Amino acid sequence: MKTFAFAAVAAFAAFAQPAAAQHRIQPAPPPSAEDVRVIESASWLAGRWVGEGLGGELEETWAPPAGGxxxxxFRLVRDGVVVFYELCLLDVVDGGLRMRVKHVNPDFVGWEERDGWHAFDPVSVSEDALSFTGLTLRRxxxxxxxxxxxxxxxxxVxxxxxxxxxxxM
Incomplete structure (x- = not known):
């Protein structure tokens, strides 16, 4: 019984968070059929990608579309050292495809404010290209x-x- 009680306390402690770190999960609203169609136009991006640029080695991975x-x-590595990471989100806004990006240093300190991000707003979508303000991805x-x-x-610039x-992978 003591072993069970100890295990229960240890499990609770492992998942407990300070009050400041607690938050409520807010699921995204269900996507419309049109939003699903728009996000599917980017499905060719799903998978792992490697390359060169910005003076280093690049790696980018995308999950397939889900929930609109x-x-x-993304990560950039120069001379075997990570320079920065990005967490990226593609979603649909006003009928167009938008990309939002959060940047973090290798020590996971963010560049943007807590609730902020860098937005690449929609320009156009075609079979082989996703265009945003300041960014184009072209097959x-x-x-x-x-x-x-x-x-x-x-x-x-x-x-x-x-x-x-x-x-x-």
Missing amino acids: QMVGH TGEDAFEAVIAIRYADG REETLRMRRAP
């Missing part, structure tokens, strides 16, 4: 795509091209 959204993550083959992104540097190819 797609979720992905260049069955297992390849390039991302052209406008990045603000200290001396102005430059377009960077990231070339990606499908890779095994």
Whole structure:
């Protein structure tokens, strides 16, 4: 009995969170049939991708569409050292495809405010390209795509091209 009580207390402690860390889960509303159709146009992006760009090695992984959204993550590695990560969300807003991104350093300190993100707003969607303000993902083959992104540097804005190819998980 003492073993059971100890195990129960240990399990509770393992899942307990300080009051500041507790939150209520707020599920997304069910997607409309049109939202599902729009997000399905990005389904070619699902899977693991590797490539080069931004002076390093890139890795990006996307889950297939579910609930009218797609979720992905990205990392940049230079000289064997992680530079940053991104958590990415594709969803439908005003009938168009939007990408939202949260950036974090390797120590998981975020760049954006807690409830903030960087948004790439909808421009257009076609069979082989997803275009947003400041970002275009264009298929260049069955297992390849390039991302052209406008990045603000200290001396102005430059377009960077990231070339990606499908890779095994």
